[in-house]
Amino acid sequence: MSASDGKLNLLDFKSPSIRTLHITWFAFFLTFVLWFSHAPMKEAITSAFDISNAQWKALLILNVALTIPSRIVIGILVDKFGPRVTFSLLLVSAGLLCSFFALAQSFEMLALARFLMGFVGAGFVIGIRLVGEWFPARQVGLAEGVYGGWGNFGSAAAAMLLPSLALAFGGENGWRYALLTISAIAFCYGIFFYRAARNTPKGSTYFKPKKSGGLEVSTPREFWFLLGMNVPMYAALAVLAWKLSPTGVGLLTQPFVTTSYVVLGLLFIFQSYQIYRVNEDMLKSGSVPEHQRYSFRQVAILDVNYFITFGSELAVVSMLPAFFAETFGLTPVKAGLLASGFAFMNLAARPGGGWLSDKFGRRKTMLILLAGLAAGYLTLSQIGPAWPLALAVIATMCCSFFVQAGEGAVFAMVPLIQRRMTGQIAGMAGAYGNVGGVTFLTIYSFVSTPTFFMIIAASSVIGFFASWFLTEPKGHITEVAEDGSVQLIEVS
Incomplete structure (x- = not known):
């Protein structure tokens, strides 16, 4: 090195x-x-x-x-x-x-x-x-x-x-x-x-957070923003419970599912209290010292982008083998082999997204990759039986590059926001990736395959415009050691 x-x-x-x-x-x-x-x-x-x-x-x-x-x-x-x-x-x-x-x-x-x-x-x-x-x-x-x-x-x-x-x-x-x-x-x-x-x-x-149990934020407005960002995670869990209900696969009884909804509501209230407890001093004073501030907007945008990138990967990997088999009349084995190219791109594409972020800037890289991701999914929505199979596979792998490079770009930025809370920021972004998988798979159960790909493309456009509001990490962030000394951590 x-x-x-x-x-x-x-x-x-x-x-x-x-x-x-x-x-x-x-x-x-x-x-x-x-x-x-x-x-x-x-x-x-x-x-x-x-x-x-x-x-x-x-x-x-x-x-x-x-x-x-x-x-x-x-x-x-x-x-x-x-x-x-x-x-x-x-x-x-x-x-x-x-x-x-x-x-x-x-x-x-x-x-x-x-x-x-x-x-x-x-x-x-x-x-x-x-x-x-x-x-x-x-x-x-x-x-x-x-x-x-x-x-x-x-x-x-x-x-x-x-x-x-x-x-x-x-x-x-x-x-x-x-x-x-x-x-x-x-x-x-x-x-x-x-x-x-x-x-x-x-x-x-x-460096460790001053209090454990919830993410620290810098302003009262960001406190309410954080609470709102937690809602989709509980909604995704409610959707999973619904899928296990008699309406879905029938593993759980309706009373048990109803109880699950109540428990999820109580857990949301409990987590909201924990976030309040962690941020109580900030809410009373109205802000935190300048050197301890960070922009929660950065976290929210990265959450949305991982929802789109990793969430779509989870959904597409689940449906792609069947899509190839039905579209081109392939055997399950051959369809699975060709569809696996989407996941195999992870080995090079995700490091590639991180490298591009290091070299050319994190905000610029995110914008380019999300634009490519939108174009990639729009292309997949046009695949049909008349397409040459080789061209369909190439289109799939090109789309996959932008998806997984986008994942790499998200986590190229996560460690540079606030060092003492990197685990929690990564955890929230990672959870949003799973929420995306649940969301896109649920959508897929109601729409045609071309429409499914077009919806993901549209979500990529939303992520693209949201990423305009990302702030490129520059200079240093500060953290306070246990002895009270302030230390600078380089982020650019």
């Missing part, structure tokens, strides 16, 4: 920051392997438990239900206790939860395990804070892109490796042994991570 020219040498293992990046993206990679470990085992699991298609869909919904609130919770924990402890505990817990799923003896046990596994999907948030601590502003976009892109590949790796591992074990319980194997790896890696990782480089301070 060269600090003078901003270049990143990913093979320089003598550099503590590069070693930290590698052990961190692999930790994230493992969480995604475990989180999506059920999908490639569908045939074995449905056969073992005689599961209907509706029940399998319920498992898929349960797998993501807890991820939205857990990203908020994990963001609070990582800011308070540090990424080293938080990631270690999450990996160990993930190993235990996946083992519970592997050893399940009934559909109810499977459902409970998948619901709890949603918490594992919040692992992404932890590394954002850790990588942000170890890399300067001129490198952080690329470093975060490598972390996010390579770690995200865990879902594809699970699809490629786990069926082969189950086949190697053989027998009707081969899938169980395969899941137990990766569970053990995650458990052991959690212990290794605790021994190998450090929250900050030697001599650096790990």
Whole structure:
């Protein structure tokens, strides 16, 4: 790594920051392997438990239900206790939860395990804070892109490796042994991570929020803005409950669903109180000291952009294989293989978005990528049986580049807003990504495929105009150490 020219040498293992990046993206990679470990085992699991298609869909919904609130919770924990402890505990817990799923003896046990596994999907948030601590502003976009892109590949790796591992074990319980194997790896890696990782480089301070439980804001107006931004997350959870109701897949009874709505309302009230408690002094005085201020508008715009980018990725990855099969008359295997190009772009596109942000500016990069994303989805809306298959695949991968580079651009900026709250800011943006997935998939259930793509394109245009109000990070931000000293952190 060269600090003078901003270049990143990913093979320089003598550099503590590069070693930290590698052990961190692999930790994230493992969480995604475990989180999506059920999908490639569908045939074995449905056969073992005689599961209907509706029940399998319920498992898929349960797998993501807890991820939205857990990203908020994990963001609070990582800011308070540090990424080293938080990631270690999450990996160990993930190993235990996946083992519970592997050893399940009934559909109810499977459902409970998948619901709890949603918490594992919040692992992404932890590394954002850790990588942000170890890399300067001129490198952080690329470093975060490598972390996010390579770690995200865990879902594809699970699809490629786990069926082969189950086949190697053989027998009707081969899938169980395969899941137990990766569970053990995650458990052991959690212990290794605790021994190998450090929250900050030697001599650096790990800044923590003054109070825990909610995001700090700088003005009363931003306090109400923050409360409003929390509403869509609870609305998305209500939609998930509705999908599990008798109106949806029928896993939950109507009284249970109604109770869930009440609980979500109470949780919103509780979270609002926690945010009030954290910001009580600010609300009484009307503002915070100048050196502690930041613009919550920045956070809100990044939330919207991740809603569009990652949310659309989640939705499109879910429907693209069937779209290719129906449009071009392909077998499920071939359609799945061609559609996988959308996810494979993560390996290069997400780091690419971070690198572009570092080199050409974060606001400018965001605007260009969102414009490309809008054009990409508009192009996908025009794909039909008359298109050459190769051209359709190329269009899909080009669109995917802008989607995932946009994700990289979002998290190239997240660590530069307010260091002590990076975990919470990343958690909120990450949660909005999942909210986007729920929203776009719900829309897809009511409209045609071309209309679905056009709606995402329209949302990209909204994100483009919102991004005009982003402020390019410049100069330094300030943080106050526990001894009261004010320290400057470079953000440009």
